[in-house]
Amino acid sequence: MPAPVLLWFRQDLRLSDQAALAAAAQEGPVIPVYVLDDSVPRSWKMGGASRWWLHHSLASLDESLRRKGSRLILRRGNSAGVLAALAAETGATKVHALGHYEPWWRQAQKAVAGRVDLHLHDGTLLLPPGAVRTGAGGMYRIYTPFARAVMEHMPPADPLPAPQGIDAPGHWPESDRLSDWGLLPSKPDWAAGFGEVWSPGEQGARERVEAFLDKADAYAIARDRPSGEGTSRLSPHLHFGEVSPAHVWHRACAAKGDPSIFLRELIWRDYAHNQVCVLPAYGSQNAQGAFDAMPWRDLREAKRDLAAWQQGRTGYPIVDAGMRQLWRTGWMHNRVRMIAASFLIKHLLIDWRHGARWFWDALVDADYANNSVNWQWVAGSGVDANLFSRIMAPLVQSEKFDAAAYIRQWVPELAHLGDKVIHDPDAHSVRPESYPAKLIGHREGRERALAAYARMRG
Structure with missing residues (x-):
């Protein structure tokens, strides 16, 4: 029997x-492995x-592999050390993996390649970072010209089907038990409601894609309305x-209507990964150095406001609905993410990094590139970003995008209020005692933010 090869899974949990x-699979017996x-x-x-999410996705992947005559080996520890030890233990001569672009995965890939014969393949993005470049040969920093350049290479190649079977090695190495990793919360089980909303795994991903196709023609407008199911929820x-961006692209193009707005969201994902390849510390450092001088509030003063924002107790119904949806489901509607992020950064004048870290822990789709670039876009500190001085008015946004039903769903204290008053109960003197007053007025928060921005600019 030929020597086995290792298949290193990470954020590519599909067949x-x-x-x-x-x-x-073309080289002989395959040992699929996931290293925590x-x-x-x-x-x-x-x-x-x-x-x-990882717990359930790994369980689903193992089931899929077993149907192909294989199985998933689980190991925990430093990737380079674990893979090198597993190669020595099994006699594996190569490791195959999809390339990943987060700074730690780039570091890990370099370390793995220094100890075993590592072969990286494309497939986590539409195009690998650097595949499109400016006329001067540099990486694009602005999204719009980047998107135009990517479109010249689209559509992506047709997706590969899953193999009919996967050759197994003569002997399987020992594997950790998934249940021993403690990935699921228990005391308390704050994720109890996640399973009502999500079906992690490749099959769940495929079903989510097909469900989106039925409403894709309304995406351009419906994606901004949190009261409806207008977004794809594929993040x-x-x-x-669990599904490749190429598969999503091709299926979106097969749907009725114009898919261009949705396809630009897929390209934004590529854009974000390109940015973190250029600036690996995008998640912790301002992309624009001028923002290092921003006079954010000291957390010793702002700690209670940060906690109120995290708990959905700000007194702004649209913000609170989003933060409670996040806690209950691990996800938040995209329009509301922008509103909630803007409120923290500008109304509460709290450093964007505190919000980004909360999202990192609370989101099932917590993606280093997307999360970092999106937060810095809202803050105005990103390479291609909204101006800090453009301050979202959450009460106006709530009414404009018809968020009444969304608020009723996630803020039950306000469920009895009508559409005209639910967006701002205080202004209509109908705020129930069980719902908090505003942490700060919109005008007051806006003026404080603009004053801080003026001080930053000197």
């Missing part, structure tokens, strides 16, 4: 359109909500690689 699996590595990411190790499936 279809999996170039690393296809390459490994908290040592390389360090402070960026997966948050609690992501770990819940966690894409983050964990």
